Amino acid sequence: MPARPARKVPASVRRRDPDRTQAEILDAATREFAERGYSGGRVDEIAAQTRTTKRMIYYYFGSKEGLFVAVLQRAYARIRALEQQIDVDHLDPVAAIRHLAELTFDHHESHPDFIRLVSIENTHRAGHMGKLDGFVKLNSPAIALLERILKRGYAEGVFSRRVDAVDLHMIISSFCVFRVANRHTFGALFARDMMSSRLRSRYRRMIGDIVVTYLTAPGAD
Amino acid sequence: MPARPARKVPASVRRRDPDRTQAEILDAATREFAERGYSGGRVDEIAAQTRTTKRMIYYYFGSKEGLFVAVLQRAYARIRALEQQIDVDHLDPVAAIRHLAELTFDHHESHPDFIRLVSIENTHRAGHMGKLDGFVKLNSPAIALLERILKRGYAEGVFSRRVDAVDLHMIISSFCVFRVANRHTFGALFARDMMSSRLRSRYRRMIGDIVVTYLTAPGAD
Amino acid sequence: MPARPARKVPASVRRRDPDRTQAEILDAATREFAERGYSGGRVDEIAAQTRTTKRMIYYYFGSKEGLFVAVLQRAYARIRALEQQIDVDHLDPVAAIRHLAELTFDHHESHPDFIRLVSIENTHRAGHMGKLDGFVKLNSPAIALLERILKRGYAEGVFSRRVDAVDLHMIISSFCVFRVANRHTFGALFARDMMSSRLRSRYRRMIGDIVVTYLTAPGAD
Amino acid sequence: MPARPARKVPASVRRRDPDRTQAEILDAATREFAERGYSGGRVDEIAAQTRTTKRMIYYYFGSKEGLFVAVLQRAYARIRALEQQIDVDHLDPVAAIRHLAELTFDHHESHPDFIRLVSIENTHRAGHMGKLDGFVKLNSPAIALLERILKRGYAEGVFSRRVDAVDLHMIISSFCVFRVANRHTFGALFARDMMSSRLRSRYRRMIGDIVVTYLTAPGAD
DNA sequence: CATGAATGAGTTTTCATTCAT
DNA sequence: AATGAATGAAAACTCATTCAT
Secondary structure, eight states, X not given: OOXXXXXXXXXXXXXXXXXXXXXXXXXXXHHHHHHHHHHHOOHHHHHHTSXXXXXXXXXXXXXXXXXXXXXXXXXXXXXXXXXXXXXXXXXXXXXXXXXXXXXXXXXXXXXXXXXXXXXHHHHTTTTTGGGOSSSSSOOOHHHHHHHHHHHHHHHHTOOOSOOOHHHHXXXXXXXXXXXXXXXXXXXXXXXXXXXXXXXXXXXXXHHXXXXXXXXXXXXXX | OOOOOOOOOOXXXXXXXXXXXXXXXXXXXXXXXXXXXXXHOOHHHHHHTSSSOHHHHHHHHSXXXXXXXXXXXXXXXXXXXXXXXXXXXTSOHHHHHHHHHHHHHHHHHHOHHHHHHHHHHHHTTTTTXXXXXXXXXXXXXXXXHHHHHHHHHHHHTOOOSOXXXXXXXHHHHHHHHHHHHTHHHHHHHHTOOTTSHHHHHHHHHHHHHHHHHHHHOTTOO | OOOOOOOOOOOSOOOOOHXXXXXXHHHHHHHHHHHHHHHHOOHHHHHHTSSSOHHHHHHHHSSHHHHHHHHHHHHHHHXXXXXXXXXXXXXXXXXXXXXXXXXXXXXXXXXXXXXXHHHHHHHTTTTTGGGOSSSSSOOOHHHHHHHHHHHHHHHTTOOOSOOOHHHHHHHHHHXXXXXXXXXXXXXXXXXXXXXXXXXXXHHHHHHHHHHHHHHHOTTOO | OOOOOOOOOOSOOOSSOHHHHHHHHHHHHHHHHHHHHHHHOOHHHHHHTSSSOHHHHHHHHSXXXXXXXXXXXXHHHHHHXXXXXXXXXXXXXXXXXXXXXXXXXXXXHHOHHHHHHHHHHHHTTTTTGGGOSSTTTTOOHHHHHHHHHHHHHHHHTOOOSOOOHHHHHHHHHHHHHHHHHTHHHHHHHHTOOTTSHHHHXXXXXXXXXXXXXXXXXXXXO
């Protein structure tokens, strides 16, 4: 069993900034996975978008799957961080709820990569998220926010419909996510450009109307 | 992508029924693509789920992409066929609109594979649908139906809110699709089983409430 | 998710003899694994020794491990086939047992690759053999042969020592295998060329002497 | 392969004891190589089993191969040290030879890692041992011991068979080594647990019987 | 002495697609 | 119409080894 020849000594310049290296990898991976899906994404391609090599991806993330999980995790962490900054406690309940709906609308519109990652992860039955701790109980601060708004709305008598905060979040999310996530098939089917500025304003107002109407409708419960 | 050969059944059918073979392939491909996505789906695996061989897939569908397009086409055709059968013209507008929402809800719940294919195709920016004729103009009979219901509702004065039929379709679809398509991540995030029968009934009623409230709210216009 | 470009159509000449292809692969793999061990053996190298490509190795054997298992299996099958042909029933028990010992000696000397494969497999704790059925109870016809010789020897009163046939097989095997398998370290340690023709004749006679003496020693049992 | 740097312990031992560090590395390497072979053994894994890092392995041993050689060297040195302690000069030749056989038997049984390393090194055609000085002439004290026993046996007329001490050592070793080294394949082939305590006692007695019978058989010369 | 970061060059494995029969 | 054999190209992953600090 003669030994295989030893490898050559590399002489290239190396950088020394692990955080930066990892962040760069995650940025490239986010783009690649969002663009081509998990199976369609190429580790080689991700590496090429980076100043490091494919080897470092495995060094830091262990596997393609590990990298995807890290991408997901960071994407969710960023959303949460954004949600932390929302402050609508100074608005009256109706204005607050409408504002929150519009923030969600705007956020999803301006983060199509995140929406795509979420779709992709659902396509995989959230199997990657399942491998992570911390996803479950870190539920969005948006829920707590919604709960405060609802509470004030009921106290002030402006909201008549009793509704669970998570359900309300789902109503808003489903509308805002669908418009972005399904715009291609929906747009193709009905020959509409869902992203046109005309439809954009209309839909932005619409989700507010829907939610406010739903909560304030007389006679509801 | 070589076009699928004109399916002229020859006089000498040696082995089996070509239609049947193709249907079998499409069934297997639907399962595989719905399960693993377009990139993740394996031609070998599809062939293995069939009584024919991989070669036949290429014979009939030309390529993996051709097969996926055929799968999509058939899936949409089936949905349309189902929609054709809906008849709510005998109900009053409010009941009709709620019934339609619930039909959509039920349909999506019972066709998760279709929902998955649509998500996957959106992930691909509907690039495969674009290769097909007949998608655009064959827009859903559901729109026509909605238009008739809306018209009656306005005429009878029960609907106060002016709304475009396609927009209304989107409101309903977004809710019903989201619940199925995003159930994995949403469920993981909020520790909920979106498919539980308890939530199922609640959400089924909810989408009707939302739409009816939205359309009938006083002062809306 | 734009599709990756399609592969080119190969235009090379292909052969059509699966049995031959598989045999060729197994021949090359036997050499490579015997030479470099399981971990040290290279699938690329095996393919290069063949008129086919690496791809065919995976087509027929599924994995490197599957190939190694097939190599082992064939190696053992060949030994068994050889053993089937041994015929010493016409010799008197003492001559028969000596002849059998010498056959074993000669066989191992002339099949160093087999001996190496066995060593390698023991290094892996026979983990690959364990994945195969058919290894266990296909115990060597040599055992049956030994049993017949022993029986005749006891009946004729020439063998005095009672011994289990498998144990006897082990006595013979250990000597013959050790000389080949451990010749490198043993030879290095004692500065001997275990394969020299002088030592060869001496050891060939010796294993016969050992076994015959052991079986015929007066007062044994 | 860079030579191991002269191990001059510097005045300023910052972290830990170098001897201890090296011993720790050798322990881990022995386990790893014995378990997975030379090619199969992973430098990363060895480092992980240690309180130092991979870099230290290269610092002390220069390369993977240098480490393996060091492991082998230490293993043989230990065996030799043990052999030095054997004292059977006070026993009569027959008892002494049986005792020596049993000591060898016991030693190999209780040092399976050593047996594995030897097998692995033979698999590599003792190519690593060749890189070391001191292996050849440091041949086992056991040979000298055997020579003394044989001499006494012939003088006292209890041994009739003339035999070379190294050959005798091989007879004993082959049996004892084979039982341990080839137990997996032999055990699988004949459905036996070679390490069972029943077989253990039987084989322990057997190797003594074989050797004693061989040496004392009347008429042998 | 010590160590986390980095890497070039493999190495195994996969996959859509096509050919000869 | 049907099929087992074959394949080029690439994709994921690994490994011994070295550098900067």
